[in-house]
Structures are given as structure tokens and as C-alpha cells.
Amino acid sequence: MTEAATFTASDGETIAYYIDDFTDPWREAPVMFLLHSAMGNSERFYSWVPGLARHFRLIRMDLRGHGRSSVPDLSAPLTMDRLVDDVVELMALLRMEKAHVTANSAGGYVAQNLAMREPEKVLSMAVVGSTPGLSPEALKWLPRIKKEGLRHFLADTIHMRFDLASTGPGMVEWFLDQTEQNDRDFVVRFIGYAATQNWSDQLHRIRCPSLVILPGAETVGAAALYDTMRDRIPNVRMIAYEHMPHNIADMLPDRCVADIMAFHRDTFGYPGADRR
Template sequence: MQVYGEHYAAARRNTQRATIAPGLDIAYVVDDYTDGWADPPLVMLLHGIAESAEAYAAWVPTLARRCRVVRVDLRGYGLSSPVHEHDALTIDQLADDIDALAARLGGPIHVVGAKLGAQVALELAQRGVPWMATLTLAGVLISPGGALGKWVDDWLGLVDRSGVEGWARATMPGRMGAALSAEAMLWWARYMGWAPADTVKACLRMLPRLAEPARLEAVRCPTQVIVAVQPERPGAYDQRQSVAEVRRWQSRIPGSVLVELQADAYHIAATHPDDCAAITLNFIERISS
């Protein structure tokens, strides 16, 4: 864990921390290259399992010139407070963390979520938190329990036998599809391998409990869902989903829009960061105008 923390501390110069409860700090990176006289929108980016604020680094050039960007380390990742393997981690807890952080930052805040971060963002949107200005989902499984639950025991075994990097390597094709080069796939596996095994296992154990949200109709903030349109090429641990399935649940969110992206991947926030960031910026500026 110490080596993990040192890795991020050495690489970052703009990390801030908020103590949101006794013994619980949430770290975040602020990127702001806006004009000094501007009043830019605030955008918060929430990452997936075995990631950290660095997962959104490629989004920064597009977003940070026009927005103040906050890239969060979810609990247990990056420089946020650790999680232990057998902690009873829940989406509610992770959402509470972000709600408390948002109170410190001040609203309104435009939220982007991918993977685990999308689950957290959806929970907050269903609560109707007043500070959430818009919601963008860039890669989300609406029922992680249904889609991934059957693999959790296998994945826990992979982490125990091969470490987080070994698990990331084995599952990377199902996450990234054919959208990345071999060099990029290796980079992502090594990067995800920095994540603490305790946190990753706690998150994996949480997945079977995550069913399709029951309150999507309660979401009131403007919402867009970015979905990959890809050929049917199933493989090991394939996490991709059809546009029809995404449209089915997206249509439950009042007034939401679906944006189709030509991509052979599930984790489009990683495989197509420039496209996703541009789509997000356009949505934020259109809603804010």
C-alpha cells in the first residue's frame, strides 16, 4: 500500500484532499486551464475499479481549457483513504463520499461516470442531489450483478493467484475489445496493477449485489449516455452490451439522450477519450447556455 501511495504522490503536483469523515480522506486532482476572467463550469470525473484520477488524464486537454476539472480518487484508490479486503463496501457509501466532497467544492457540478464511477453517479442522480447539474455516463453496465456476477469468484481467484495486474491482463480484452493496440493494452494492465488488491477485491465482492436501479425515473438532471456501437465479437469476460439493451434502460431516465459512438469496446472512456470528452463538453455547454 505504501509503494502504491508513493507512486501517485511522486507523479502528482496538484492533488488536494478533503476529510469527509473521521479517518476518511478523499483525494482529487484539479485541472484548470481556463481564462482568468472566465466563470467555467465545474466537472467531476469518477473512475472505475482498479483505476484512479489518472484514468481520465486523456480527457484533460479537451475539458480543462473550458471547464474546471476535478478528477476524483474513489475511496481506496489513488491517494484516498484505504479500503480493506473484507470491508462491506457499498455504492451508497461511495456515493456518500462524493456527496460530501461536492458539498466542500460547491455546486453546480457536472458529473461524468465510467464503470464503477457510473454506478456511483447514478445513485447520486436517483437521490436527486441538488448540486448535480448534468450527468454523463461513458461506459456503464446497468446491472453489474447480472452481467459480471457469474465471474466474480473466478476474478477473486485471479487476483489471489496473479495479483491485480494478472487479473487486469486476463480481463482486458473483455473491457477494451479490439479498440487498443497491444502496447496500450499492456499499459492499462500495468496501470491497473498499481491498485491495492484489498480495494479491488472489496469492489469485486460488491458487484453481485448491484442490480438494475429501481429509481431511474427519479433522475431529474439532464443526462446523456454514451454507448459503443460495435460488431458482435464475443470473447472471454466480454463486458460489451448492445445498443438496444442500453436504449431500453436509458429511456427510463426522463429527457435523457443516447449518443452512439463507433467503438469496439466497453470501456470507451479509456479507449476513446478524445471523442468522449468532446461529446461531454458539447453537452455541458449546450445545457449551460
């Protein structure tokens, strides 16, 4: 009941995606796109899928340059519009006029810009650990990543991402294994681009019902920007996971899924609202 596929984007890059559908066959299930973090891939949602795919037809897309998607040549433009285009083109391929969009960290950058640029396509937006742009402080990571490699840099700064008192070493090692698989040069390029973008002044354009789940001890994004999201997104619910660093989607997946499900029940009356 999980389908893996790829498609060719309009600029020739290969974009990989998965469809997870464990909904009742006799019901028309709502569609939810899942967009992962930078340095991640769709597998990072392994712990989210069981709780969501029973109620939503999930579309997990590997962002370009990540997972099974192709790595663009350094000469190819990297823009937020292009990242949004990948989602829009996949929606068109699957003949989906609109969908719920849920995303983690940098995937949330794409989700926010999709909701602003194509509001008619986004029924709702839920983002976890995602601000309107990456903090410029992240530019300081790039020389270390180039010199030391992704794994060494992330291992040395792992306290910025995980609460090590409550996170098992197995998860940390799996996270490092996953991130090490990325193309280092593309990661440097992606982070460098994201750290120069800020759309705080455009957040009022997000008109769909929105959920922002934030780490109370944010260590990667600019924490003050969560206040900006609260103040400028017209229809938003904010939930803080107190004392937690950035990677709450990995550390607390069941809590994230429960809060996302509650948001959908309260806002749309589903999933599961009419079950007998």
C-alpha cells in the first residue's frame, strides 16, 4: 500500500515520491503532502506514516537534491520558486487540485511559499520547526561542513538538534547515517540559499488554516520568528514543545502526529470524525 515512483520536472530533474494510502477503500480520503527537512529525505517520516496514512492519502516527496531525487548541476538555478514548482508539478501529475501540506524544517519553507504563491492549492498548512527562512547564523556552518564533512559537523553539534537526555543513541546514529548520504556540495548550496531568504513580511498571504509546532528551545532557526508567524499568519494555531531543541519531528513523532490530527479534527471535522 506504499507506492514509490519518480517523475521528470519541467527543468529535467528527477523528483522521487512515495504514496502511502491505508485509508478505507470506500471513502474519498483527503490528500496530505509531506515535505522533509534539509539534509533529510522522505524516510525521515517513517514514524509519522502509521498515524497519518490511516486517515490521509500521503504523498511524501524527496526535495530536489535529496533522497532519490536527482542532484542539480551547480550551474542550475536554485530558487524557492523552483522548489515550489516541484510540488505544483507533482500535484498536476497526480491530478490533485488541492491538498493539505505538512512539513518539517526546510520542507516548511517550501510549504509556506506554496501557500503564499498558490493559495487555491493549499487546504491547510502544518509546519514543524520551520520559520520564514533559515537564520543567517547558519552561514557559519558552511566552512565547517566543507572542511569536516556533514557527519563530523553534525556529530559535533548534535546537541543543537537533539535533547540527548531523552534521545537514544540509536536515533542519533541513524540521523547521522541518513544525513551523511547527502551530496555535501548541494547541502552547502541549499543551506547557503535558505540562510539568505526571509519572507516574514509576506506571511499575511497565508490564508489557509495553519498549525505551527515549534521547539521551545530552538537552536537552528531564529526563535523570534515564531512570534512573527503568530502575529502575521491570519488563521494560525501555535504549539510550543517547551525546552526542546530543533529536531522535534524526529524526537517526538507521536506527539507531532497527535497534534496534527487534533488540528485537522478541530478545523475540518476529520480524520475519523464520522467513523462508526
